Structure formats: structure tokens, C-alpha cells
Amino acid sequence: MSGQEGARERGKSAESIKTATDKKDTLNVHEAGEMFPQWSCLSCENISLLMELSVDQVQLKFVDVLDLKKHETCVKEASLLDYFIGGFWWTKEMGFTCQQTSFIMALLQLMLDNIKNKHMPFPDNFKEFTRTLLATRQSPPSASTTFNPLFDVDQIKSITDYFGSSLFQHYRVYEFLFAHPRDETLLGTERSIEVVNPADFIAPLEDGTPNDDLHCTAPSPALPLDQDSDTHAEKDEDDSAQLEQGETLESLESFSMEDVREVLGEMTREMLGKLQEDFTEKLRIQEKTYTARARSSTSTGSIVEFNIGDLRGARRG
Numbered sequence: 001m002s003g004q005e006g007a008r009e010r011g012k013s014a015e016s017i018k019t020a021t022d023k024k025d026t027l028n029v030h031e032a033g034e035m036f037p038q039w040s041c042l043s044c045e046n047i048s049l050l051m052e053l054s055v056d057q058v059q060l061k062f063v064d065v066l067d068l069k070k071h072e073t074c075v076k077e078a079s080l081l082d083y084f085i086g087g088f089w090w091t092k093e094m095g096f097t098c099q100q101t102s103f104i105m106a107l108l109q110l111m112l113d114n115i116k117n118k119h120m121p122f123p124d125n126f127k128e129f130t131r132t133l134l135a136t137r138q139s140p141p142s143a144s145t146t147f148n149p150l151f152d153v154d155q156i157k158s159i160t161d162y163f164g165s166s167l168f169q170h171y172r173v174y175e176f177l178f179a180h181p182r183d184e185t186l187l188g189t190e191r192s193i194e195v196v197n198p199a200d201f202i203a204p205l206e207d208g209t210p211n212d213d214l215h216c217t218a219p220s221p222a223l224p225l226d227q228d229s230d231t232h233a234e235k236d237e238d239d240s241a242q243l244e245q246g247e248t249l250e251s252l253e254s255f256s257m258e259d260v261r262e263v264l265g266e267m268t269r270e271m272l273g274k275l276q277e278d279f280t281e282k283l284r285i286q287e288k289t290y291t292a293r294a295r296s297s298t299s300t301g302s303i304v305e306f307n308i309g310d311l312r313g314a315r316r317g
């Protein structure tokens with residue numbers, strides 16, 4: 001029995017030491033979280049509650065926390081919402097505590113404020129990020145000798161990689177969205193447009209025009225003397241052209257059907273004669289070319305026969 005009691009006492013003492021160590025580590029992490037920047041928009045309790053929600057529910061909460069009214073139509077507010085939700089969800093996947101998550105959110109806010117308010121260039125903002133992140137590994141003078149840093153070395157590397165891919169890789173885009181006064185430029189553009197005075201003209205729509213104005217025709221304006229002379233000259237030319245057309249029609253009506261047939265017959269004979277002459281000339285040219293080809297082929301055949309006879313005589317000899 002004394003051996004069993006000793007084993008129980010040793011087990012109790014080991015459990016008490018482990019519990020005290022865990023509490024001490026938790027207090028050290030909590031102290032480290034209090035010593036470093038924390039996000040003011042959400043408390044540690046609210047962050048713990050958000051860790052249990054889905055992405056859509058977290059998005060609704062962040063819309064209220066960030067007071068975004070036009071995130072569905074405004075590119076700036078939509079980018080801001082995506083910026084913080086992406087950072088929060090990444091901390092959840094990494095398994096960070098509420099103090100660590102609050103520090104990451106505060107670091108995201110600090111980087112964005114440097115772009116928006118201070119117009120800080122990329123090198124200076126990256127130095128600020130490095131200095132703030134490495135400060136979590138340094139124990140302040142007032143801390144106890146058993147101080148545990150807020151992040152270990154692997155977590156520091158993961159945080160650096162995340163900020164590099166999410167913020168620093170697209171730094172120019174965030175500068176354009178949050179540093180340049182794009183809305184003021186668009187709203188401040190002035191354009192001068194000349195508007196037609198509606199008092200001097202009839203309304204363009206049929207609904208706004210009285211029926212009397214649609215049916216009545218305005219009288220033609222009086223022409224000056226020069227225009228009158230021009231119009232008279234044009235009328236004289238038209239009359240002379242009409243007279244010439246009338247004379248030609250009368251001359252055509254004076255011919256009979258026999259005269260027309262005789263004229264058409266002469267024209268037909270002339271055309272057929274020309275066609276026959278052209279056809280005869282083409283036949284003569286083709287006959288001449290065929291004769292020349294036949295003569296050339298005959299002479300070639302005789303030369304070949306002569307050469308063959310000479311070869312046979314040479315063999316016999």
C-alpha cells in the first residue's frame with residue numbers, strides 16, 4: 001500500500017507541475033499579446049466567436065465591423081473587405097490564438113494605414129513590417145525571465161510569406177486604390193455642353209407638337225432677283241429639253257414597220273459578215289500552224305530513220 005500511495009503522490013505532483021506550466025505559458029502568451037499591437041475593431045472574445053463561424057457569416061460580421069455600405073458596388077470597399085477577411089481566415093487555418101490573430105489583423109491595418117494616410121512607399125512600409133514582426137521575438141525589459149515570444153520562427157516565416165503574396169506583391173494596386181484620389185478626379189472633370197434654346201424651336205416629340213403645326217405647311221420665302229433669274233434660266237432649259245424629246249419621238253413615229261425591218265436586216269447582215277470574216281481568219285491561222293507542225297514532225301522522222309540505217313550498216317561491217 002505504501003508503494004501505491006507513493007505512485008499516486010508522484011502522479012499528482014507531475015499533473016500539478018504540468019498544469020502550472022500550461023498556465024504559465026498561457027499567461028506568458030497573454031502578456032506577449034498585451035505588449036504588442038492588437039486590433040481595436042474586435043476584442044479577443046469576439047475573435048474567438050468568429051473562429052466558430054463560416055466564411056459567409058464572417059463576411060457579414062466584417063461588413064458591420066468595418067462599416068462598409070457599398071461593398072457590392074464600390075471596388076475600394078470590396079478590396080478592403082477581401083483584404084481583412086483573407087487575413088482573418090488565414091490565421092484560422094494556421095491555428096493561431098486570439099492574441100496572435102488580433103496582432104495579425106492589427107499588422108494588416110498598420111500596413112494599409114501607411115499606404116492610405118502616410119503614402120509610404122514599398123521599401124519603407126516593408127521595413128516597418130519587418131521591425132514590427134521581429135519585435136514579437138524580443139522580450140521587453142519589464143518581462144519575466146521565462147518570457148515566451150508571441151510567434152515562433154516557423155510562424156514568422158509563414159506570416160512573411162502570406163504578407164508577401166497578399167499585400168506586397170500587389171502593392172501598386174493598393175496604392176492606386178487607397179492613395180490616389182480617383183473619385184475626386186472623376187467627379188471634378190468639367191464639361192461645357194451647348195444646349196439648344198427650346199423657345200425658338202418646336203418641340204421635337206410629336207406629343208409636344210400641336211396638331212395644327214403638323215398639318216399646315218409654311219409658305220415658301222420670297223426669292224431675291226438673282227435667284228429669280230436663275231430659276232427662269234432653269235425653266236427655259238427644261239422646256240428646250242422637252243421640245244427636243246418631243247421632236248425625236250415624232251421622227252420615230254414617222255417610220256413604218258417595213259423601214260424598221262430593212263434597217264435591222266442591213267445591220268444583221270453587216271454583223272454576220274464581220275463574224276464570218278473573223279471565223280475564216282482564225283481557221284486559216286490554225287491550218288497554217290497545223291501544217292507547220294506536220295512538216296516539222298515529218299522531217300524529224302526521216303532523220304531518225306536515216307540514223308537507224310547507218311547504225312545497222314556499221315554493225316554488219
